[in-house]
Amino acid sequence: MSPATAPAGTDLTPAPFDRAAGHALLAELAGPGAGATLGGLDALAPGFPDWIVTSLFGGTYQRPGLTLRDRQIANLAALTALGGVEPQLADHVRYSRRIGLTAAEITEVIVHLAPYVGLPKALAGLRVATATFAEADRGTADTGTDGNTADTGTDGNTADTGTDGNAADTEADTESDTVAESATEEARA
Known part of the structure; x- marks a missing residue:
């Protein structure tokens, strides 16, 4: 043939x-x-x-062609760009930490996306990352009441750190400030 x-x-x-x-x-x-x-x-x-x-x-x-680290960076970028996939983004933040990416590196990947995917999606991605870093610091996988990963709110919305259901909530959050400070210190090291 x-x-x-x-x-x-x-x-x-x-x-x-x-x-x-x-x-x-x-x-x-x-x-x-x-x-x-x-x-x-x-x-x-x-x-x-x-x-x-x-x-x-x-x-x-x-x-x-790509290392596992490179694949995880691509996943973080793709999931942040998609939006609306907070449980999967939280999983990949955890996976990235497990294979050696620092909180500062993960944060920088998401910050780097802002001009490409838009500020709201980058902020939402940072909220998920912050909540996921905080849960790792506490040694918990889910602090919500609905089984959604990275939920620190009381309303069942993933990656919500407030009480009103807004995932990109800007309410005062000392926990995220602490995580951001830790990421900054980690980046300086």
Whole structure:
């Protein structure tokens, strides 16, 4: 069969899909709690977590060309730019910290995005990062009442540090001031 008559796609480079590598990478990024999250999602959408682990963590993440650190910076940027995905952004802030990015570096990635994605999205991303840094300092994964990660409010809104439901809330927040000061000190070190 000549290349002109070969079925479409038979000459493409095979993509990696390695379920075991996906689970290993997810465990490295998310820690021991990853299995519980996947189990809950599988109860809701059977097979979907396996697709996520296999195609994303066992596929896209396994490609050559970028380090895990570079991939996490790209994820932070993409999720901040998207907006409305605060639980996923909080997860990737945690993952980034687990692989060695500092709070100051994560903060700077988000600040750098402001002229490209807009100030409201950058501020919302910083709110998520601040709440996630604070929860790590407290040793908790969720301080809200609704199961949403990075929720420090009382109304069930992710990444809300106030009480009115506004994720980009500007109410006085000494905790975020402390985290910002810590990030600044970390950057100077």
